[in-house]
Amino acid sequence: MKFFVDTAQVDEIRELNELGLVDGVTTNPSLILKSGRDITEVTKEICDLVDGPVSAEVTATDYDGMMAEAAVLRKIAENICVKLPLTLDGLKACKALSAKDVPVNVTLCFSANQALLAAKAGATFISPFIGRLDDMAIDGMELIEEIRTIYDTYQFKTEILAASIRSVGHVKQAALIGADVATVPPGVLRALASHPLTDKGLAAFLADWEKTGQKIS
Ligand code: E4P
Secondary structure, eight states, X not given: OEEEEEOOOHHHHHHHHHTTOOSEEEOOHHHHHHHTXXXXXXXXXXXXXXXXXXXXXXXXXXXXXXXXXXXXXXXXXXXXXXXXXXXXXXXXXXXXXXXXXXXXXXXXXXXXXXXXXXXHTTOSEEEEBHHHHHHTTOXXXXXXXXXXXXXXXXXXXXXXXXXSOOSHHHHHHHHHHTOSEEEEOHHHHHHTTOOHHHHHHHHHHHHHHHHHTOOOO
């Protein structure tokens, strides 16, 4: 399972990338706003830091506008993945871009039928939003399971990118179901490494080591 980091904060991406935890990055207009940066500048910096795909989202809502923005975004760097909304125009743009081998992440997916359409349009990634469904008391993980079944049944190559992840539990469940990727906020990504028994066990080992008076050298 690949981990993408869901942020446009360059410092966070750099730190997590140095830890070897980053296979790619996802951004969206809200994350760009949060960064306080210019989209082209910040996206270029992120693309220079990370080897994997960096999703940058169009903001046009019509096909022609999406295609024009996609061309601008693709000029930022080789590893740009164009993020398109799951609308009819977005699907049309997905089909056109995929036919030209441009990587596409279809975002804002909330149903299995939407995911089916994205796969048929040749999407590289489909982004089902788990947390936002959970917020409405709808089981987001059930959607990941449904998409996994459909994609496996028809052998679609589109990768399931579990998005809108809010907790370490979401990551575990998405991994168990077989999501190909999880895009994870920085805090949740760091929290994956934590366990109170690890901290307790390490403290006990270090205390005993101190008592031996030895050094590894
Ligand atoms: C995915 O690519 C989106 O950027 C993201 O996961 C949305 O998450 P949110 O629901 O926490 O805003």
